[in-house]
Amino acid sequence: GEARLQRPRRWRLGVMGGTFDPIHHGHLVAASEVAAQFELDEVVFVPTGVPWQKRHRQVSLAEDRYLMTVIATASNPRFSVSRVDIDREGDTYTVDTLRDLREERGDNTDLFFITGADALRQILTWRGAEQLFDLAHFVGVTRPGVPMTKDDLRHLPESSVTLLEVPALAISSTDCRDRVRAHQPIWYLVPDGIVQYIAKRGLYPAPMTGVPDDR
Ligand code: ATP
Numbered sequence: 001g002e003a004r005l006q007r008p009r010r011w012r013l014g015v016m017g018g019t020f021d022p023i024h025h026g027h028l029v030a031a032s033e034v035a036a037q038f039e040l041d042e043v044v045f046v047p048t049g050v051p052w053q054k055r056h057r058q059v060s061l062a063e064d065r066y067l068m069t070v071i072a073t074a075s076n077p078r079f080s081v082s083r084v085d086i087d088r089e090g091d092t093y094t095v096d097t098l099r100d101l102r103e104e105r106g107d108n109t110d111l112f113f114i115t116g117a118d119a120l121r122q123i124l125t126w127r128g129a130e131q132l133f134d135l136a137h138f139v140g141v142t143r144p145g146v147p148m149t150k151d152d153l154r155h156l157p158e159s160s161v162t163l164l165e166v167p168a169l170a171i172s173s174t175d176c177r178d179r180v181r182a183h184q185p186i187w188y189l190v191p192d193g194i195v196q197y198i199a200k201r202g203l204y205p206a207p208m209t210g211v212p213d214d215r
């Protein structure tokens with residue numbers, strides 16, 4: 001008989017984009033849950049370059065955010081980190097992220113973009129929103145404080161978006177930064193190595209007294 005080469009199984013790649021300033025356990029649980037539910041082979045964390053939605057505040061250096069993401073994901077064999085967004089000139093748009101990853105990983109890869117409920121709400125306002133759904137399947141994960149119902153998704157193509165309930169972790173990077181500034185602990189909100197990295201690099205310093213805080 002004719003020996004037939006088995007078609008290689010397609011690589012199922014989760015894509016977790018974020019500012020990660022700093023990365024916290026909410027991000028890690030979301031990625032882990034989606035990986036399990038969608039039988040992903042890998043989840044790549046992609047720290048953003050210049051977050052155009054966050055121009056109103058000072059964002060930590062890309063290199064610090066990149067290293068924190070590496071530190072937080074290093075122990076998980078299925079987690080990896082990509083520099084595509086921080087190495088690209090200019091603003092970060094998800095459509096560019098997905099195109100770059102698709103080019104880098106080749107045609108045998110299926111992309112699953114993982115996004116919290118708050119980010120999913122903004123999806124239609126993103127540049128290139130129409131093309132996003134051709135590039136990836138979108139997985140919207142629940143986030144405490146952000147109500148999300150099927151009705152919120154009515155503008156989105158049904159076959160391209162899945163809602164997933166994940167264990168509720170009421171953690172945000174904003175809150176972690178505020179805590180560091182106020183000398184409150186962030187132990188157990190972020191991985192131990194991130195607590196230590198923030199201290200070592202002196203990230204999120206308390207504002208000088210007497211100077212108005214313009215955040
Ligand atoms: P910031 O407060 O600075 O906006 P953040 O905590 O929202 O930080 P981002 O880097 O903005 O973190 O988020 C990256 C992605 O992770 C987004 O899709 C966001 O919705 C999602 N995400 C962040 N925190 C959680 C959480 N606790 N539960 C579920 N999803 C989350």
Ligand code: MG
Pocket residue numbers: none
């Ligand atoms: Mg956010």
